[in-house]
Amino acid sequence: MPARPFESEVSIAPPGVRIVLHGQLDRDADLAAAYDRGRVLAGGPVELDFGDVDYINSTGIALIVGLLAEARRDGRPVLARGLTEHYLEIFRITRLADFMTLLDEQPAPAGAEGGRR
Amino acid sequence: MTLIQSLRRSLRSGPDTSSARPAVAAVEPARSVGQGPEVEIQPNDPLFALLQAARGPLDISSLDIDSAALAALQAAGVVLVVPLVSQGDLIGTINLGPRRSEQDYSSDDRRLLASLAAQAAPAVRVAQLVQEQAAELQARERYEQELRVATLIQQQFLPRELPRLADWQVAAFYGPARAVGGDFYDFIELPDGRIGVVVGDVTDKGVPAALVMARTHSILRGDAPRLVSPAKVLAHANELLVAEMPERMFVTCLYLVFDPRTGHVVFANAGHNLPYVRTADGVSELRATGMPLGLLPGIVYDEVEADVAPGANLLLYSDGLVEAHDPAGLMYGFPRLREALGSELVGSDLIDDLLDRLHAFTGRGWEQEDDITLVTIRRSRVGEEPGVELLSAATAATGATTLLAVDLPGQLGNERLAMDQVAGAVADVGLEPARLERLKTAVSETAMNAIEYGSLGSPDVPIEIVVTLGPTDLRVAITDRALGGPIPADGADEPDLDAKLGGLQKPRGWGMFLVRHMVDRVEITPGVDHQTVTLIVDLQGAPDASPSV
Numbered sequence: 001m002p003a004r005p006f007e008s009e010v011s012i013a014p015p016g017v018r019i020v021l022h023g024q025l026d027r028d029a030d031l032a033a034a035y036d037r038g039r040v041l042a043g044g045p046v047e048l049d050f051g052d053v054d055y056i057n058s059t060g061i062a063l064i065v066g067l068l069a070e071a072r073r074d075g076r077p078v079l080a081r082g083l084t085e086h087y088l089e090i091f092r093i094t095r096l097a098d099f100m101t102l103l104d105e106q107p108a109p110a111g112a113e114g115g116r117r
Numbered sequence: 118m119t120l121i122q123s124l125r126r127s128l129r130s131g132p133d134t135s136s137a138r139p140a141v142a143a144v145e146p147a148r149s150v151g152q153g154p155e156v157e158i159q160p161n162d163p164l165f166a167l168l169q170a171a172r173g174p175l176d177i178s179s180l181d182i183d184s185a186a187l188a189a190l191q192a193a194g195v196v197l198v199v200p201l202v203s204q205g206d207l208i209g210t211i212n213l214g215p216r217r218s219e220q221d222y223s224s225d226d227r228r229l230l231a232s233l234a235a236q237a238a239p240a241v242r243v244a245q246l247v248q249e250q251a252a253e254l255q256a257r258e259r260y261e262q263e264l265r266v267a268t269l270i271q272q273q274f275l276p277r278e279l280p281r282l283a284d285w286q287v288a289a290f291y292g293p294a295r296a297v298g299g300d301f302y303d304f305i306e307l308p309d310g311r312i313g314v315v316v317g318d319v320t321d322k323g324v325p326a327a328l329v330m331a332r333t334h335s336i337l338r339g340d341a342p343r344l345v346s347p348a349k350v351l352a353h354a355n356e357l358l359v360a361e362m363p364e365r366m367f368v369t370c371l372y373l374v375f376d377p378r379t380g381h382v383v384f385a386n387a388g389h390n391l392p393y394v395r396t397a398d399g400v401s402e403l404r405a406t407g408m409p410l411g412l413l414p415g416i417v418y419d420e421v422e423a424d425v426a427p428g429a430n431l432l433l434y435s436d437g438l439v440e441a442h443d444p445a446g447l448m449y450g451f452p453r454l455r456e457a458l459g460s461e462l463v464g465s466d467l468i469d470d471l472l473d474r475l476h477a478f479t480g481r482g483w484e485q486e487d488d489i490t491l492v493t494i495r496r497s498r499v500g501e502e503p504g505v506e507l508l509s510a511a512t513a514a515t516g517a518t519t520l521l522a523v524d525l526p527g528q529l530g531n532e533r534l535a536m537d538q539v540a541g542a543v544a545d546v547g548l549e550p551a552r553l554e555r556l557k558t559a560v561s562e563t564a565m566n567a568i569e570y571g572s573l574g575s576p577d578v579p580i581e582i583v584v585t586l587g588p589t590d591l592r593v594a595i596t597d598r599a600l601g602g603p604i605p606a607d608g609a610d611e612p613d614l615d616a617k618l619g620g621l622q623k624p625r626g627w628g629m630f631l632v633r634h635m636v637d638r639v640e641i642t643p644g645v646d647h648q649t650v651t652l653i654v655d656l657q658g659a660p661d662a663s664p665s666v
Contacts, residue, residue, distance in 0.1 A: 057532070058628045059565075065614065066624045068618060069619075069624070072618060085554075089555075
């Protein structure tokens with residue numbers, strides 16, 4: 001499938017904010033800007049919704065690390081949902097899973113809707 | 118007369134007394150403002166401190182201090198100096214001559230000027246910063262461009278293929294430093310069937326070194342078949358180079374000729390590192406000395422002969438390896454290299470091992486100080502399979518079917534294209550979905566590394582992808598041109614998330630770590646002017662088990 005550029009939607013989701021991510025999380029993804037928008041909207045936990053993300057590479061992992069570091073400095077817990085089984089594995093290998101709460105009981109299958117990886 | 122002067126200073130507070138550059142440079146004043154002479158106020162001039170501390174315009178007409186700048190300003194007819202201070206730093210002045218009415222500046226005038234200066238100072242500072250950044254950017258772009266040119270020149274003169282010889286195993290590695298030194302090596306087939314091997318190093322770096330390297334290479338290539346004798350080849354090259362060598366530059370060079378039929382070796386040395394030979398008796402040097410090329414005319418070089426017995430292994434190398442330093446400043450040195458050569462490894466395995474040892478010594482984050490060139494030549498033992506290192510590791514796969522062989526432009530973003538192409542090529546292999554996903558990530562990351570570091574992001578420098586399906590495994594070999602130097606040794610790429618979250622490591626650096634976790638095995642093969650990373654997925658065993666780490 002053709003690569004979709006990164007987009008994000010930030011909204012208040014009590015008790016914190018939700019950042020819905022779309023497309024590919026790579027060097028062009030401005031995840032920090034999305035976090036900053038969330039910071040303006042409300043305090044509390046930051047929920048990252050990866051359900052419409054179809055590609056994450058190591059640069060994307062680095063961006064998530066950067067966001068985690070920022071959230072730690074702000075004292076805000078980070079939650080993640082919508083990760084495919086493959087990316088759940090990567091989050092475990094990189095230990096990102098140790099620093100955020102993974103909300104998915106049933107991971108989305110690889111190759112599901114939207115060509116998700 | 119009015120002049121707005123901008124002092125080019127860093128943002129540090131306090132005068133920079135060590136600065137040797139002019140402290141003042143003029144910015145273009147508004148057209149409606151008359152322009153006077155520029156006066157430099159050095160940070161160590163007493164007037165500098167006076168203006169920096171002044172709370173408003175300073176009347177200098179009757180000021181009497183020992184200041185060169187004050188004298189110059191007074192001589193230029195300046196009576197009032199309004200300091201422009203930004204964040205405590207004096208960054209410029211507005212210099213005024215006498216009023217046209219010939220009256221003194223009133224207190225209202227001074228208040229107005231002080232207010233003007235307070236508003237103008239930040240704008241002037243911003244303009245200075247923009248100018249400084251633009252100049253830095255320009256300098257950096259020039260430097261990067263020079264590096265690209267030097268790299269391209271150098272790559273042009275490295276051999277594309279190694280000689281294929283029965284009963285001999287030949288391997289080579291060239292790893293340019295970021296600043297690109299002047300290393301070179303070459304294999305020259307001589308008319309009588311012997312092989313000439315050249316390893317050299319030009320002092321200096323960048324384009325000048327690359328040009329001297331190119332010239333030296335041309336001379337040696339031209340002379341070697343005609344003169345044959347290593348001593349004569351070096352002597353003639355020296356005569357030509359002395360006449361045209363830039364100042365403070367010279368070339369060290371070892372020229373060795375060996376007869377693949379008999380193992381007989383003749384060589385001469387122009388100030389280069391002595392080659393090592395490993396035999397059943399241990400590791401020793403092949404000794405020959407001589408003056409580097411291009412320093413003095415009329416040099417006669419010694420010629421030394423030796424015989425390479427079956428099983429013996431020669432190593433020719435440049436000083437980038439032995440002169441590498443660890444974080445404490447300790448040099449790698451010859452004894453470590455000599456000890457490393459004691460292993461039984463040969464060919465590219467030996468080169469891999471030497472580089473691994475080097476990286477273990479230098480530690481993480483080492484920035485390669487100089488080019489590294491390694492050439493190994495081994496005479497096979499009787500009954501042994503001879504071998505020549507091949508350009509791509511994938512071509513060495515035997516009994517395998519090629520599913521994909523493609524070149525992609527070395528352009529960032531093409532890692533996804535690489536991933537999709539490999540996924541398409543292996544669609545019928547029957548990999549479990551999870552293993553396929555892992556392979557795709559490994560391909561994407563390896564291709565991104567190849568593009569970013571091997572091609573330096575240049576679309577003109579392609580990466581090669583070859584997918585082969587063998588009886589027991591699936592291999593994806595990604596070959597790049599190694600413009601950014603060798604891939605770090607295994608273990609040198611272990612990211613630490615705690616350190617990253619604590620700001621002790623950069624957030625990036627996950628690429629090879631992920632790759633190693635995504636497939637069963639990873640092989641890194643350095644080559645002549647390239648390197649190949651081969652991702653291996655075993656086709657037997659537990660089909661959907663996570664690969665071992």
